[in-house]
Amino acid sequence: MNYHWNWKIFWDLTPEGSGTYLHTLLVGLMWTLATALAAWVIALALGAVIGVLRTAPRKWAERFCNGYVELFRNIPLLVQMFLWFFVLPELLPKHLGDAIKQMPPPWASYVPAVLCLGFFTSARVAEQVRAGIQALPRGQRMAGTALGLTLPQTYRYVILPMTFRIILPPLTSEFLNIIKNSSVALTIGVIELTAAARAMQEFSFQVFEAFTGATVLYILTNIVVIYGMRWVERRLAIPGFIGPAIRTGGH
Amino acid sequence: MAMIEIKDVSKWYGSFQVLTDCTTSVEKGEVIVVCGPSGSGKSTLIKTVNALEPVQKGDIFVDGVKVNDPKTNLPKLRARVGMVFQHFELFPHLTVRQNLSLAQTLVLGRAQREADERGLRYLDRVGLASHKDKFPGQLSGGQQQRVAIARALSMDPICMLFDEPTSALDPEMINEVLEVMQQLATEGMTMMVVTHEMGFANRVANRVIFMDAGHIVEDAPKAEFFGKPRSERAQQFLAKILHH
Ligand SMILES: Nc1ncnc2c1ncn2[C@@H]1O[C@H](COP(=O)(O)OP(=O)(O)OP(=O)(O)O)[C@@H](O)[C@H]1O
Ligand SMILES: [Mg+2]
Numbered sequence: 310m311n312y313h314w315n316w317k318i319f320w321d322l323t324p325e326g327s328g329t330y331l332h333t334l335l336v337g338l339m340w341t342l343a344t345a346l347a348a349w350v351i352a353l354a355l356g357a358v359i360g361v362l363r364t365a366p367r368k369w370a371e372r373f374c375n376g377y378v379e380l381f382r383n384i385p386l387l388v389q390m391f392l393w394f395f396v397l398p399e400l401l402p403k404h405l406g407d408a409i410k411q412m413p414p415p416w417a418s419y420v421p422a423v424l425c426l427g428f429f430t431s432a433r434v435a436e437q438v439r440a441g442i443q444a445l446p447r448g449q450r451m452a453g454t455a456l457g458l459t460l461p462q463t464y465r466y467v468i469l470p471m472t473f474r475i476i477l478p479p480l481t482s483e484f485l486n487i488i489k490n491s492s493v494a495l496t497i498g499v500i501e502l503t504a505a506a507r508a509m510q511e512f513s514f515q516v517f518e519a520f521t522g523a524t525v526l527y528i529l530t531n532i533v534v535i536y537g538m539r540w541v542e543r544r545l546a547i548p549g550f551i552g553p554a555i556r557t558g559g560h
Numbered sequence: 561m562a563m564i565e566i567k568d569v570s571k572w573y574g575s576f577q578v579l580t581d582c583t584t585s586v587e588k589g590e591v592i593v594v595c596g597p598s599g600s601g602k603s604t605l606i607k608t609v610n611a612l613e614p615v616q617k618g619d620i621f622v623d624g625v626k627v628n629d630p631k632t633n634l635p636k637l638r639a640r641v642g643m644v645f646q647h648f649e650l651f652p653h654l655t656v657r658q659n660l661s662l663a664q665t666l667v668l669g670r671a672q673r674e675a676d677e678r679g680l681r682y683l684d685r686v687g688l689a690s691h692k693d694k695f696p697g698q699l700s701g702g703q704q705q706r707v708a709i710a711r712a713l714s715m716d717p718i719c720m721l722f723d724e725p726t727s728a729l730d731p732e733m734i735n736e737v738l739e740v741m742q743q744l745a746t747e748g749m750t751m752m753v754v755t756h757e758m759g760f761a762n763r764v765a766n767r768v769i770f771m772d773a774g775h776i777v778e779d780a781p782k783a784e785f786f787g788k789p790r791s792e793r794a795q796q797f798l799a800k801i802l803h804h
């Protein structure tokens with residue numbers, strides 16, 4: 310192979326004149342994080358609601374939410390991305406659809422990408438929330454109810470605080486997933502980190518350096534996330550608490 | 561008027577009948593012990609009193625309020641009926657103090673300070689005042705159950721339900737919980753207690769109810785029950801449990 314390595318390429322200016330290649334990658338990283346974080350907010354909020362409704366004593370809510378989870382889990386992410394970007398504006402009332410299509414450049418791609426990743430991940434979060442709630446001893450809900458708490462109060466003050474603690478590790482992986490999955494947004498025009506690396510490679514022909522740079526940035530991001538979540542886990546740890554798995558039935 | 565009144569109550573899980581025409585009542589200040597073999601419906605019966613389990617037939621009244629009436633405000637009613645569970649069911653993410661005050665503030669609308677004060681008073685009564693800032697996981701089973709009793713008492717209940725409060729405890733911790741319960745009975749609390757602690761029943765109960773396969777087979781004053789139960793099933797049950 311006759312490849313000309315050039316690690317200094319990161320400090321070269323891009324032909325667009327917008328700065329160095331490193332700068333291009335960092336801007337890409339910024340868009341990756343902006344997409345992932347905004348989508349994560351949607352995923353957590355929707356996922357919590359859907360996950361809770363799947364365990365609530367309402368048959369119609371349970372059925373609706375099961376359908377929701379299956380829908381978003383079973384369609385490939387890439388297809389969902391296209392549906393949000395190309396198909397949704399056509400299905401909406403004309404003035405709304407046009408308004409979406411005519412949003413100025415990064416936003417016309419960014420908004421559908423965030424919605425897509427948010428909804429996609431919310432189905433996965435909902436599944437974790439449901440599993441977490443069902444892993445708690447049934448007596449907890451009964452104790453809340455017996456004290457006179459309403460069902461929403463029982464969820465808010467008794468069930469969910471424990472649920473989120475025990476599902477913190479799987480939520481961490483979902484958060485890492487959403488960062489990785491945000492690269493799919495490049496297919497609808499978001500210049501996030503992977504797209505930035507591809508642009509760098511196209512202009513500079515330094516394909517290995519470009520994608521090595523992207524890889525290192527993804528890894529650094531993951532390390533930050535993992536340490537961040539460890540910190541959260543430590544902060545939320547309950548002295549003396551061993552976990553719900555050891556509890557057994559008998560009511 | 562009885563404090564708790566259970567009239568012709570039947571309950572089914574699908575086609576399986578758990579309770580069949582159960583009728584009994586608990587007067588104000590009375591202590592009733594409910595016993596019977598596993599699966600006979602003791603827990604189910606006691607949980608119908610505060611509507612944790614709905615019934616399909618019959619009526620239940622607590623302090624004159626019909627429990628199985630759709631118009632009854634259940635959270636309000638439940639707040640006045642204390643309940644203690646086999647597995648304590650303290651909230652593990654809250655400190656003892658927070659466990660005691662949570663429902664007081666949310667359900668009774670008490671200010672945090674008032675709720676804390678009252679909670680700590682009952683914590684002191686069960687002998688655990690010094691543990692107020694611990695989490696449930698840092699307490700022994702017996703201590704947790706005493707906190708659970710204090711939590712129920714902090715709501716100023718008009719009666720208390722206990723579902724096998726000592727059967728998940730190591731033997732050496734059973735007495736500390738039974739002592740708290742006995743103290744409570746002495747003070748005139750109305751209590752319905754599912755337990756196999758026949759010593760406790762003998763010391764504290766006014767009446768004993770024996771259940772079998774969803775039926776209340778025996779409902780007799782303590783002396784009569786321990787003297788000579790009428791039904792053969794109760795005799796066998798007693799013989800087995802006393803020679804244990
Ligand atoms: N949610 C449920 N669905 C179906 N059957 C149930 C349910 N809960 C309880 N049962 C059944 O109802 C019967 C009575 O149960 P219950 O828990 O009231 O018995 P128990 O007398 O308290 O027994 P134990 O001494 O083991 O606690 C049992 O046969 C049990 O299997
Ligand atoms: Mg039981």
